[in-house]
Amino acid sequence: MSEIAILGGGPAGLIAALRARQRGHNVTVFEASSVVGGMASSFEVAGQRVDLGSHRLHPATDPETLSLIRSLLGVDLQERRRNGRIRLRDRWIAFPLQTKDMLRNLPLSFSSKAAFDTLAKPFRSNSNKDFESEIRHRLGPTVVNEFYGPYSRKLYGVEPSQLTTELSDRRVSASSAWTVLRNAVRTSQSDTRIFFYPKRGYGQIAETLADAAVAEGVEIRLHSAVEQLVVGDADVQIVTSSGSTDARTVLSSIPLTSLANALDPPPSPAVRQAIADQRTRGMLLVYLVVPRTQYTPFDAHYFPSTELSTARLSESKNYRSGDDPEEISVLCAEIPCWVGSELWNADIETLSDIVEEDLARAGLPVTDRVHGEVRYLPSVYPVYEHSTLQDRVTIDNWARKATRVVTLGRQGLGVPDNLHHVLAMGAKAASAIGPSGDIDQSAWQDSLDDFASHVVQD
Ligand SMILES: Cc1cc2nc3c(=O)[nH]c(=O)nc-3n(C[C@H](O)[C@H](O)[C@H](O)COP(=O)(O)OP(=O)(O)OC[C@H]3O[C@@H](n4cnc5c(N)ncnc54)[C@H](O)[C@@H]3O)c2cc1C
Known part of the structure; x- marks a missing residue:
């Protein structure tokens, strides 16, 4: 039995933890935030559970992952008809x-x-x-x-x-x-327009995964941002704000930039530069509380026009049949932008007005909002520019050779993948760990080749 450390308590990290534990290892998850779930978490706005933008579990989910999620959620996993x-x-x-x-x-x-x-x-x-x-x-x-x-x-x-x-x-x-x-x-x-969605919001998938991992003996340390990883021949020292721990192998799903900054010894200057050159687009999530049971019967509205700042509007209630408040509904507007831009730094009143103007221009009803909130996702869409194509090859070659620290997940591999893809990544990473706690390089490289064929579902 070996010590395995998992960095990041998003879906990829949580399933890696569960599967590594089921393979007999001692597993600790280090999560920077106060909750698990990462980009796929849920939280409350005005007493209503909401997600970080429109999230659905797609029917394209592989049978093994879907059966795991079904077993975790039971009847709380609802089958819904898409209505966008x-x-x-x-x-x-x-x-x-x-x-x-x-x-x-x-x-x-x-x-x-x-x-x-x-x-x-x-x-x-x-x-x-x-x-x-x-x-x-x-x-x-x-x-x-x-x-x-x-x-x-x-x-x-x-x-x-x-x-x-x-x-x-x-x-x-x-x-x-x-x-x-x-x-x-x-x-x-036919009824192919279906998706799956948990009664208590999308974050319920990650929450039940975390519960299952803890029940198996995984330790999840919240508020534990990883600051340094001292990599030796036989183990890695993981340093967080609250102390340090040793592990035989580290599976990291934290952003690649954070991983590169934490590694000691650091990657070569060429790799560090290649990682630094990758741009990712951020996203503002603006939540508007409307004082009525339902704003529209649709789950999501998509706005391709660049004349509107909002790219997509979702209404959480319409994704499920849940215990939601009767008297209000919460809208979530997704606004892609660059971190540090004027839009990124705008206050909630300005952002709420921008969203309301977008909705009016699209012919949607006035919201009569009674409250607004904003959440920030700094790294949502990897921007695959020609100018950084060679850098991605450099990063890929480096990541494939890793022995003690393996990077995976949406931000760890710099991919726009869905939840079911990153769950497959986490499970594969755990299965590539042998009984001694070492990574089977060739198995992991085969898995990386498989991940390259993932096609995102919208
Ligand atoms: C707007 C939006 C809509 C989406 N819609 C869908 C959808 O409909 N269907 C679908 O399948 N997928 C969807 N996705 C994708 C899905 O959310 C992601 O694939 C999934 O959440 C990625 O999981 P992950 O574990 O790889 O990464 P993350 O969820 O990013 O988790 C990484 C974790 O690492 C933690 N962390 C970061 N730095 C540190 C550190 N230094 N130390 C410790 N911990 C750290 C973070 O707090 C986070 O919890 C959507 C994503 C977005 C943004």
Whole structure:
């Protein structure tokens, strides 16, 4: 039995802890915050449990992970029908797309151009290797100009042509407009529009995972930000504000920049520079409390237009049938921006006004808000720029050679992955630890290759 340290009590860290413990190791989780769950946690606003932006458990979750979550949550894991909308040229289009709705609501000028693009696909070549050209090649110029172009400009803060095809590979599954149409037909005909969601908010997944890990004997230390990792030949000393502990192996799901800063000896200057050069886009989450039972019946509204700051609006209550307050509903507006920008530093009144103006411009009802709150996520979307492509190769080569400290998870690997992906990462990392507590390098490298094929679900 060996000592294993897990850095970060988000979903990736928690499942790694549970699985490593089940393999017979002594496991301690070090979490900086006062709660577990990371980006997938829930908390209360005005007595209503809310998430950090719109979160769903997608049916694409692999059977093993889904069965674990089902066993943890029991009847609290509800199966729900998706009910979202996209604002496109002053019209609402159902999301996920459905054929009848598209025929009824897509502006004729849009659908006729998109239909022409579809027929013209065999004649489109793609010589430029960037996100915009790749999507243009697959789905045509209309979809790029009206949706993916502005939406990615908004999420990533750069021109879509500055982004590499890593993003299209990881975020856009449709290979052609025919695939989009086929999916829309399926969505219309059968009940494929489902998702899973816990009764007490998305954070209930991480909370029950943490409970299960503790029940197995894992120690979770909250308020324990890792400051230094002194790496020796046979072990690692983990230094936090409250003391130090030794472990044979460390599985880290904290941001890569924090990990690189904590390592002693540090990574080479080239690796440190490569890590420092990676930009990630931050996100403000603005919560507005509206004084009525329901604001709209929809779970999420998507706003691709760059004229609005809000990228997505969600209404927590509509994701579940839960014990929520009757007299209010809480909206969550996701505003992507750069950390330290004017928007990032704006006060809650200014941010609430910005959101309300966005909603009015999109034709949504006045909120009559009675309260507003903001939460800050400094590192949400990795920005895959051409200028840092080689740096990502440098980081990947370095991460693959790690012996005592392995990096994983959304921020540990700098990926835009879903919860079910990072749960798979945590489980794989734990299974790569042998009986002696050492990492089986070749097994872990195979897993890293598998993770590269993850495609994000929206
Ligand atoms: C707006 C938004 C919407 C999303 N929607 C969905 C969705 O619908 N479906 C879906 O499947 N996924 C969704 N996701 C993705 C999902 O939230 C993430 O994949 C998941 O939370 C990542 O888990 P993680 O454990 O890798 O990282 P994190 O959740 O980031 O956890 C990392 C943990 O490390 C801790 N930490 C940081 N620094 C230190 C330190 N120095 N010492 C100790 N601890 C530290 C943090 O406090 C945190 O708890 C969404 C994400 C966002 C931001």
